[in-house]
Amino acid sequence: MSTYSLSPARRAELNQKSNWRGTLEVAKDWTLVIAGFAISLAWPHPLSYVLSVFLLASAMAGFAILQHETAHRSLFATPSLNEWIGEYLAALPILQSMPGYRAYHMVHHRLAGTPDDPDRIMTESYPVSPGSLKRKLWRDISGQTGIKSIIGLMGMYAGYWKYELTGKVERLMPAPQGVSGYAKKFIANNGHIAILWQFAIWGALYALGNGWLYGLWAIAFIFVLPTCMRIRQIADHAVVADPLSKNPLMHARSTSANWFEKLLFAPHYEHYHLEHHLMPTAPCWHLPKLHAELKAAGVIPEQNQATSLLDVLRRATISTT
Template sequence: MSIEAPTSTPVELPAVTRRRLRSLLSAEEVTELTARSDWRGFWAIAVSWATIAASFAMVALWPGVLTVLLALPLLAGRQLALAILQHEAAHGTLFRTRGMNDFFGDWFCARPVWQQMHKYRAHHLVHHTRTGTELDPDMSLHAGYPTTAASLRRKMLRDLSGYTGIKLMLGLLLMDAGVLKWTVANNIEKLPQDGRRWWNYPLDFLRNAGGMLATNLLLAGILAASGHAWLYALWVLAYVTPFPLFVRIRSIAEHGMLPRVQDMFQNTRTTRARAWQRLFFAPMNVNYHQEHHAMASVPYYRLPQLHALLRERGESVEPPGYGEVLRLAATPAQS
């Protein structure tokens, strides 16, 4: 049995999670929590792109090291926001209809950050139905924690140096060329290459990455038309440097160091986010992750309401902050 509204992709919840939700929420509350809003979907996309435009404008008006250093994390934060809005659309919660979720989620959110809605939706549905098990396709994003403080620092330095980001882009290239199986996680799975000719690789890449190339060429063209074509380099640099770090922090906070059980109230974490953290690695209420896994049909803007209800009814406790979670990630388990 699922608890999804008809317009969303259904997610089959473990029995223990279903029983808890049934005892905690009335049918009227579920209806209110799962209501979609088209104007909120448009607003979220518009604000994200407006912040991107403002970041470019800031550097164009006051070019310098300080403005570039500020623009990079702002752009990376909005790149993550677009990826999360794709995630909303994949669940059918960004807009009221499947068609609007697919179109706007794909072309205004997913493609500009080298994602594909239809592939992401299929991958992510498995994550929801297999969370906390070895069959979770996202397990590699958080399985290596807790670790030592030195190891966590090295990982984060690799993210900020561009090493992780370059590996990410190489992996995406090989996935679109049909060499590797598509994933948003860290695991690598090679695909059979029997019978393929050399021209299959560029043709498959263009077919799969065409949307990414088109949207990024459009962005580069707009910047060039404004007289600041060089600003597009900041978009790429943000994707290669702060973006992987923000994804790492988000992944650790959501599922890292938690029991490998099927109950969504135990294998997923909600994290307390400050205003500045929402700009970078916790946009679009993604920090309310336990609530999202418990009821994936709830739009992101109603997750705080669901969190408040769960707290009020004794099902949820005061969530830790991101600093607390990262300290836990850097504290090896005692043998």
């Protein structure tokens, strides 16, 4: 079994937080949002609309990772910035809840490498046949997954379902009492702010004379983002050396990524997922340094290293030839 130990001094160095660097990471995604809409506003054309959708989906994928970083309290040195920005500038614009995600995600880290890991359901069936993978991706690309996620997220805001991102459905008990009870829970969970974000984006575009461009945001969320998330889930934990080992070097993957993969599928260094599991509290921008150390030490199993996301998808399918 591969093992690796960091000195206390090195661990402290890799855990160093930074307000200015956290601000830069947030600015990257909001710049993509502005650029995504600006392109179609300045050059209305079908090709511009396609490019806008991909840029907006990239921003959304980035927001999901920023939510993840703030859930680990690793994006900013100032705790209040982690809480406020993680919720209001990362999670809520994409209909998520950072506190809900934190509670759910911490269980994943605590139980990773065990049969009780709540995220295991998303990767335990791999490798699958090419046909099975195509069917899964088609559910994402066709919008089926996106529509279900919107319904699920609204229900989770209202306290109808337990916060869960694996597709499992579990009623939250005790249930709120009546319509007013669900409404109060919805507001308490900031569901109304998630909705207000959608109106704010539409309103800004409407003020510029193109409110209909909000449709590009909706398309990115419903049709593109779920596909990005599935591929990322496969890359993180599917077909690894030992999915039932508590050792992060065995149950998670480190993947090389080109600029396009980083933009759409692995923003904020997310492709260094093995490194993240080894040091969950390290800010994302320190993960390449940790990866270099692990690589030099030769402790990452070959099966847990991939040259690209396409390489991961090849490994996640069973050859029929």
